[in-house]
Amino acid sequence: MEAEAIGLASDVDFSVTALFWRATPTVKIVMLMLIGASFWGWAIIVQKFINYRAARREAEEFDRMFWSGEPLDELFDKIGTDPDGAAHKIFAAGMSEWRRSHRDDGQLIAGATARIDRSMDVAISKQEEKLTYGLGFLATTxxxxxxIGLFGTVWGIKHAxxxxxxSQSTNLAVVAPGIAEAxxxxxxGLVAAIPAVIFYNKLSADSDRIMSGYEAFADEFTTILSRQLDA
Known part of the structure; x- marks a missing residue:
């Protein structure tokens, strides 16, 4: 009898595709949600790696320009008020406020340093939103x-x-397919969750390092402008 039950169980297709099609509608919905979350998570991961690499390269290029010794006004005129790169935008925000803080007679309006700081802080915040967009999905996943996977398993075992x-039977041919589907x-759920957690931590650390670079540049730039104010 036991050999017959094992023979019947061996005839059952236990491939993932077959298990999916034999699952209950509720379990199928759970599986589809998890598969979709996994694909979307990987899309975010790949896109973030591309974006972060581009952000680091752009910041390095701007640092070379900024510290090349070229006058800040000439550098600002070269990159314009609405440049493409994140570091360029932060610099442009500070320089724009610097120029707006001058009166017609050439004197500075009081509180110029604080306004320049706020302008660059706003620009940094906008870049932070872009850098971290999508990471919340990885954390949630x-x-x-x-x-969610456990819910599908519990529901599948209930159905089994x-x-x-x-069937009034507990032989392997009856029990095994239902348990396997569950x-x-x-x-x-684990396939979706494990990469999401690993790369969320990795990408969050990368984002923090990039943001620290932007904030350090803003502080250095503010210091340079303060020296000019004092002079």
Whole structure:
């Protein structure tokens, strides 16, 4: 009898595709959600790596320009008021406020340094939003995907027990397919969650380093302008 049950179970297709099509509608929805979250998460990860590499390269190029010894006014005239790069935008925001803070007679309006700081802070905040956009999805996926997969597993096991009760049999051919279908949901939850958690931590650290570079530049730039004010 046991050999017959094992033979029946061996005839069942246990591929992921077959298990998906045999699953209940609820478990199928859970699986599709997790597959979609996994693909979307990987799309964000790849895009962020591309964006962060470009941001680091642009910041390095701007640093070379900024510290080349070229007068700040000439550098500002060269890059314009609305440049493309993040570091360029922060510099342009500070220089724009610097020029607006001069009266017609050439004297500075009181509180120029504070306004320049605020202008660059706003520009930095905008760049931070761009850098971190999408990371929240990775964090949410990493935190919730295992539980969504567990819900699918619990629902699938519930359905498997119902099948056992209906068939009045507990042999392997009846139990194994239902349990296997249920466990696929947990596996998909882990497949979605593990990369999301790993790369969320990695990308968050990269974003913090890039933002620290922008903030350090803003502080140095403010110091340079303060020296000119004192002079």
């Amino acid at each position: 990493g935190a919730t995907a295992p539980f 027990f119902e099948e056992i009760a209906i 466990l696929v949901a947990t596996a998909l």
